[in-house]
Amino acid sequence: MSVKMEQIGKKFGTFEALKQIDLEVETGEFIAILGPSGCGKTTLLRLLAGFLSPTDGQISIEEEEVGNRKKSVPPEKRNIGMVFQQFALWPHLNVEEHIKFPLEHHRFCSKMSTSEKKKRVEEVLDIVELNLFKKRMPQALSGGQKQRVALARAIAPSPALLLMDEPLSNLDAELRMEMRKEIQALHRLTKATIIYVTHDQGEALAMADRIVVMNKGEIEQVGTPKEIYTKPTSTFVASFVGKANLLKGEWQEDTFRPGLNKALRFNGEAVTKEMKAKGLYPVRPEQFQVLPSDANKEGIPAVITSVQYQGKEIHYTVQAEQGEWTVHTDMFSNFSLGDQIFLTLENSFREKEAYRRPQLVRQS
Known part of the structure; x- marks a missing residue:
């Protein structure tokens, strides 16, 4: 799924969170939005998800305009999956039920028979390696297992666009390294377009096809990890990355x-x-x-x-x-x-x- 943002601005009262953002994402790309706290990266992701409307500019997904200053297509009408920073698991559903839920309620998921749903749940459990834990409740899972459930729930309906908001920030260092590999493998398997928000340059450099470096509501530089690291175009990029x-x-x-x-x-x-x-x-x-x-x-x-x-x-x-x-x-x-x-x-x-x-x- 391709994404295009043109001259996007977002204000909260008098505060200008985003300033004239231009960004194009190709189908199947893994894009990392990198920057310090308060730079506007999460606001950008929420605009793409449909949780916020832009003050200026327009957002298009698959060449269909989904957001401008006058209208915004709600999240449930966009073919997206979302992985939150806080996991956002439901305490009354077990692992298997978390994966099954979007298969029954996601607008863009085709109607499935009971056997087809069961097969898809098993496929997703295999991908995230949680087969042995499918009957467990969230409170009985480790941090890494909870994150895998959140990923599984997001990819179950096969969304064309997967949005991730600092999904590894609550994990310890060793788990973060493991989950990087999991997310990379997930990208290869699903071939979904991924937009991944992070403040960790190591995550961005390790996983992304391209990195968008943001600072104070603006894009400082867009490039491959190697370009960003070896050829910074601003003093901020040079000092923040590397x-x-x-x-x-x-x-x-x-x-x-x-x-x-x-x-x-x-x-x-x-x-x-x-x-x-x-x-x-x-x-x-x-x-x-x-x-x-x-x-x-x-x-x-x-x-x-x-x-x-x-x-x-x-x-x-x-x-x-x-x-x-x-x-x-x-x-x-x-x-x-x-x-x-x-x-x-x-x-x-x-x-x-x-x-x-x-x-x-x-x-x-």
Whole structure:
């Protein structure tokens, strides 16, 4: 099911929650709406579901207009499934009955005989691996099992559009990792269009075909996970996704000269024109190389102000002339609080070496 939002605005009194949102979603896509609390992502999802009406603009599903400032098609008349943050299970129905309910009441679900309903319930139980728990009541289920019931109920009538509002936020870290795999497998099996709201960049990067990064009611950037992570177009996207450090300096075409060391040059072919226009070079924490103070006087000087051991990684906070930066190294680095260090990148080179770099020559 394709979705199109054109110039969508939403106000609550004088507060403008959404500002001129334009977004197109292709049939079968997995779209993650990513952003901090209060950015408007849940409001956007509720507009798609039909729980809210837009103040401006129009929403179309399968080229049929379902929402504008004058009218809004109610949720029950849209071919959607919804997975809520709080599970929203009914305490008087067991697992099997939760899955059966939409088969009997969903407007877009074709009429089924008793045997067909039973077969569909068994199919969905197989998908979410809850066959052994089909007679259990919600209060007898774990958090992960409850989330699977919520997913099962949403997919049972085979909706063309599946909306998910931070469905994993109430689970612990290990369960979240498991449920990511479940949702990905669900997407492959159902081939439904999924729009998934989250504030967790790890979830968005791991599962989505495309990510929509939102901030203060506006879309900052839309792209594949790799594009969003490696080629941020704004300072917000750079710092929110991947926690990039923003170095200030000067650009000469695709070469960056950090203001902290005039002799250094960084290759910036992959940096977007928007970042270049602001005189910034985004460096993700894992891109920095950390060297002891006596190893390389051509790096950027800094002092380690925090050390956090994370098992496979060590996370450092360092104080440089331009401000506080975050640096991630492997577990074998051996720096301590207060150490004087130099920071550099693999693609950096000294100014006097720039003209001696080997060139690739094609043979005729």
